[in-house]
Amino acid sequence: MDEAQRVNVGGSVNGARFEREVEPRLLLSDFLRHDLHLTGTHVGCEHGVCGACTVLVDGEAVRSCLMLAVQAEGCEIITVEGLAGDDLHPIQAAFHEEHGLQCGFCTPGILTSLLPFLRDHPDPDEQEIREAISGNLCRCTGYQNIVSAVKLAAEQMRK
Amino acid sequence: MKPAPFEYVRPASVEEAISALTEGGYAAKALAGGQSLIPAMNFRLAQPAVLVDLGGLDELRGIHPRDDGGLVIGAMTLHREVEHSSLVAEHLPLLAEVMPWIAHPQIRNRGTVGGSLAHADPAAELPSVMQVLDAVLHVQGPDGVRTVPIDEFYYGLFTTALEPDELLTAVEIPPLPAGSRSAFEEVSRRHGDFALAGVAAVVQEAEDGTVARARLSLLSVGDGPVLAERAMACLAGRTLTAESIREAAALTSEDLDPPGDIHASAEFRRHLAGVLTTRALDRLRA
Numbered sequence: 001m002d003e004a005q006r007v008n009v010g011g012s013v014n015g016a017r018f019e020r021e022v023e024p025r026l027l028l029s030d031f032l033r034h035d036l037h038l039t040g041t042h043v044g045c046e047h048g049v050c051g052a053c054t055v056l057v058d059g060e061a062v063r064s065c066l067m068l069a070v071q072a073e074g075c076e077i078i079t080v081e082g083l084a085g086d087d088l089h090p091i092q093a094a095f096h097e098e099h100g101l102q103c104g105f106c107t108p109g110i111l112t113s114l115l116p117f118l119r120d121h122p123d124p125d126e127q128e129i130r131e132a133i134s135g136n137l138c139r140c141t142g143y144q145n146i147v148s149a150v151k152l153a154a155e156q157m158r159k
Numbered sequence: 160m161k162p163a164p165f166e167y168v169r170p171a172s173v174e175e176a177i178s179a180l181t182e183g184g185y186a187a188k189a190l191a192g193g194q195s196l197i198p199a200m201n202f203r204l205a206q207p208a209v210l211v212d213l214g215g216l217d218e219l220r221g222i223h224p225r226d227d228g229g230l231v232i233g234a235m236t237l238h239r240e241v242e243h244s245s246l247v248a249e250h251l252p253l254l255a256e257v258m259p260w261i262a263h264p265q266i267r268n269r270g271t272v273g274g275s276l277a278h279a280d281p282a283a284e285l286p287s288v289m290q291v292l293d294a295v296l297h298v299q300g301p302d303g304v305r306t307v308p309i310d311e312f313y314y315g316l317f318t319t320a321l322e323p324d325e326l327l328t329a330v331e332i333p334p335l336p337a338g339s340r341s342a343f344e345e346v347s348r349r350h351g352d353f354a355l356a357g358v359a360a361v362v363q364e365a366e367d368g369t370v371a372r373a374r375l376s377l378l379s380v381g382d383g384p385v386l387a388e389r390a391m392a393c394l395a396g397r398t399l400t401a402e403s404i405r406e407a408a409a410l411t412s413e414d415l416d417p418p419g420d421i422h423a424s425a426e427f428r429r430h431l432a433g434v435l436t437t438r439a440l441d442r443l444r445a
């Protein structure tokens with residue numbers, strides 16, 4: 001390979017179309033951050049363990065560090081930037097209310113993981129909540145306030 | 160960029176995928192869900208020169224019932240799809256039981272059944288589960304299609320009967336024989352983490368209540384799924400009692416030579432294997 005191969009990839013992020021030529025080895029996480037300048041998606045471990053890079057692809061939570069940008073061809077992506085409208089999303093508001101974040105590094109990945117979780121479990125118990133965030137590491141909060149925030153968010157969203 | 164450069168190929172058919180793998184030889188790799196391969200590429204532990212993305216091959220996806228209650232699961236079927244399948248819940252409760260043990264939901268949303276079976280991580284749940292279910296693997300290569308019984312599929316650490324130019328296309332699982340019950344037990348540090356040890360068990364009871372056939376396969380205690388052959392033999396023809404279960408569990412532990420690492424010592428793993436075998440078999444007592 002003398003010249004790096006470039007592959008066309010098109011899809012949407014937070015409702016906006018994108019079309020780019022990228023090197024196939026570009027990770028979706030780096031594509032979002034460096035090419036689309038959506039730096040809300042955080043990068044921690046880059047091997048699938050910490051969950052900071054979680055985004056929604058076609059409505060489901062996935063690790064953007066374990067996807068190549070070219071694999072997002074034709075996909076609808078939602079990042080943390082896509083959650084709030086004019087107001088915070090109820091999950092974000094609940095995190096604010098319950099102090100579900102401190103440094104905020106883990107927060108985008110936790111919020112995006114929770115979106116499909118609360119869609120599928122509108123009234124989760126504590127055990128289910130803890131399992132739902134078991135793939136997201138937080139080094140600040142001790143998880144207690146995150147769990148409280150999820151309970152509050154679920155309650156608000158059921159209204 | 161984390162992974163080393165590679166040539167990316169997105170074939171439109173299984174045949175095209177196999178041609179690309181054949182052309183690339185040992186330097187080519189299939190990409191399924193990427194949940195094991197991409198971490199390895201990010202670390203540059205894996206540096207394939209050609210990456211053959213199976214993502215477009217819908218023919219490899221789906222769960223198809225056989226007339227007799229068995230299932231054929233396409234290699235590119237997502238862990239999530241198996242986890243939520245009503246066919247799987249109805250016909251293969253053991254498979255339904257094990258799915259939530261595999262990684263986190265975010266990983267199960269991309270990881271595939273075929274990827275997990277082909278990757279042959281000794282800590283993976285599916286190889287052991289498929290082993291006690293007597294699964295048969297469907298393999299396709301440049302010379303056509305062949306089937307491999309699961310007991311002949313695993314060669315060792317991350318090594319299987321697959322040639323570099325072959326694809327795993329599906330796994331076929333016969334129905335559980337009448338009178339069979341199944342159980343899965345595992346211990347991991349945290350929900351979703353890789354197992355420290357685990358066991359899948361199927362016990363078929365004869366009409367007189369004795370064990371007609373037992374299958375026990377352990378994970379994370381060897382270089383692949385490990386059949387507990389002496390324990391299986393010791394249960395045959397006997398009823399499941401505290402006594403026979405204790406014996407089987409002791410034989411299971413004795414026969415293992417597990418690795419030790421920062422997560423668990425070899426001795427602890429051997430101990431866990433015995434405890435988990437006891438728990439699984441206890442669940443199967445009538």
Ligand SMILES: Cc1cc2nc3c(=O)[nH]c(=O)nc-3n(C[C@H](O)[C@H](O)[C@H](O)COP(=O)(O)OP(=O)(O)OC[C@H]3O[C@@H](n4cnc5c(N)ncnc54)[C@H](O)[C@@H]3O)c2cc1C
Nearest residue numbers: 048189191192193194195196262270271274275277283327
């Ligand atoms: C944080 C984390 C935790 C995890 N925890 C667990 C766990 O607890 N238990 C568990 O079992 N797994 C776990 N996994 C791994 C996960 O289940 C993977 O999905 C699975 O091991 C590989 O499937 P894949 O589809 O992602 O395959 P890929 O990563 O795409 O491929 C893996 C390997 O298999 C080969 N391959 C894939 N498909 C085929 C095919 N059809 N034919 C031939 N070769 C093929 C590839 O070339 C590659 O060598 C975890 C992963 C992560 C990141």
Ligand code: FES
Nearest residue numbers: 044045046051065
């Ligand atoms: S950066 Fe993707 S899981 Fe840690």
Ligand code: FES
Nearest residue numbers: 102104138139140
């Ligand atoms: S708030 Fe700092 S890592 Fe979670």
